[in-house]
Amino acid sequence: MCGIVGLFLKAPSLEPQLGALLSTMLETMTDRGPDSAGFAVYGDTAAGVKLTLRGADARALATVVTRLEAATGQQACAARARDTHTVLTVDAAAADAVRAWLADHAPEIDVVSAGRRMEIYKEVGLPAAVADRFDLAGMAGSHGIGHTRMATESAVTTNGAHPFSTGLDECLVHNGSLSNHNDLRRRLRREGMRFATSNDTEVAAGYLSWRMRAGDSLEEALRASLTDLDGFFTFVVGTRTGFAVLRDPIACKPAVMAETDAYVAFGSEYRALVGLPGIESARVFEPEPAKVYAWERH
CATH class of the missing domain: 3.60.20.10 (Aminohydrolase, N-terminal nucleophile (Ntn) domain)
Known part of the structure; x- marks a missing residue:
């Protein structure tokens, strides 16, 4: 259907x-x-790459973003929350490292999409x-x-x-x-x-x-x-x-x-x-x- x-x-x-x-x-x-x-x-x-992340809720995502910023030095990244998703903007050169950190340290977080313009939301x-x-x-x-x-x-x-x-x-x-x-x-x-x-x-x-x-x-x-x-x-x-x-x-x-x-x-x-x-x-x-x-x- x-x-x-x-x-x-x-x-x-x-x-x-x-x-x-x-x-x-x-x-x-x-x-x-x-x-x-x-x-x-x-x-x-975006000036960098927008990563659309999905987690259990906004609080869980905010906690992961704080840990990510501390671990990767991406303090300048912007995070915009929408319910169970957060759009995280990172430097293009750091995007792969951020995704690798998420896979290793926050496997419960899904990276729904990545791009300079695109954002994806689904539930x-x-x-x-x-x-x-x-x-x-x-x-x-x-x-x-x-x-x-x-x-x-x-x-x-x-x-x-x-x-x-x-x-x-x-x-x-x-x-x-x-x-x-x-x-x-x-x-x-x-x-x-x-x-x-x-x-x-x-x-x-x-x-x-x-x-x-x-x-x-x-x-x-x-x-x-x-x-x-x-x-x-x-x-x-x-x-x-x-x-x-x-x-x-x-x-x-x-x-x-x-x-x-x-x-x-x-x-x-x-x-x-x-x-x-x-x-x-x-x-x-x-x-x-x-x-x-x-x-x-x-």
């Missing part, structure tokens, strides 16, 4: 409304995934409740993607919720199922990719990050996935400046898009798009099977 939404703003004037628009779209997809939800927002560019619960917990409606940015999950093949956990991120400012949401993800996970680990869960969507995210790390554009990486990934899927992908959609060659999962001069929007169903400004004059279409739709903003 599951529901996907995505919004890529062409008009900077809409950026203050990104979170509010994405929140409404996400809540509309509740029937497709009521057990957990998550979203990624591309907002202000168990109804989409509207998850959006409210993290104040999605109050967030601004150029683009964002969201996912509502119905865990038909795995446990209802926060670690199983989308989006998944395996590269700086790179994230993916997925509706469908991959059949060769275990083999691909082993191959990607030999290439240095790291995975935190057994979810097939994280493998798809890792595959795209691996291809782009080798020099592919987002569009080229998605084209290659049509050969290397087995199964059925709809992907919506975000990068620091890009937004893309791909359906597998069979395209059995529902998908609809709308484009105007001001934005590009994606929803698993059209009703997720009806509240967008100017939707009555948008070009509304169903993305074709095995065709990459990609937009970049510079």
